[in-house]
Amino acid sequence: MxxxxxxxxxxxxxxxxxxxxxxxxxxxxxxxxxxxxxxxxxxxxxxxxRGDASRHNPEDMLLASISSCHMLWYLHLCSVNKIVVTDYSDPAVATMVMNPDGSGQFTSATLNPQVTITAGSNVEKAEELHHEANKMCFVTRSMNFPIGHVPTIKTN
Incomplete structure (x- = not known):
């Protein structure tokens, strides 16, 4: 159940x-x-x-939700796969298209996780786990537009 x-x-x-x-x-x-x-x-x-630029807007919050869900799944998957992440940031980008009637929709989002792992961690596996995180993220699974990811992995 x-x-x-x-x-x-x-x-x-x-x-x-x-x-x-x-x-x-x-x-x-x-x-x-x-x-x-x-x-x-x-x-x-x-x-x-006509909104206030100093406040969060729904579009920003949607992208932040996608990015943070991916990160949380990624960190979990790295932890259980013995990959030690020491730093993570994601300058994510999303595209919304406006329709002539004033409506609109997101057509894509791209996550650009910049991840640092310890020297003893498996870089190839660390890259693979982004695909798995993309499959597991609750928010990503709920979207009706493609969400890609272009990770950068470095070791310290």
Whole structure:
């Protein structure tokens, strides 16, 4: 039997300037995401859509979710395969295409993990495990667009 996990968050729009959505330019796109026991995330739409550039937007959070899920699976797989990771960063990139009607969708994401492993670790296996992490990541498995990865592995 499949195990089920449930996640909860509270989204609260904070952008009412007094007249609600009476006009497209009369309201802000700010919102707060509250998850019990965690710091509040300050969100907004992308600046291209009248949003506040100092706040997280949904597109940024989607890419960050893909990247962090991959990293967590990768670190787990390295640990159980006796590969010691000492540093990890990922300058990930995603592409979203806008449609004439104003809708849009992500068409791809590319993870670019830059990983440092100890000299005694297997570099070839470390590279392979990115493919496995891509298969295991809950978030990646839920997307309907391709997610590639171009890892860089170095030893220290």
């Amino acid at each position: 499949a195990q089920e996990h449930q996640y909860k968050s509270l989204l609260t729009w904070t952008g009412n300037k007094g007249t609600g959505t009476s006009n497209y330019k009369d309201y802000d796109r700010q919102y707060d995401i509250t998850i019990e026991g965690k710091p509040t995330l300050a969100g907004s739409s992308d600046p291209a859509f």
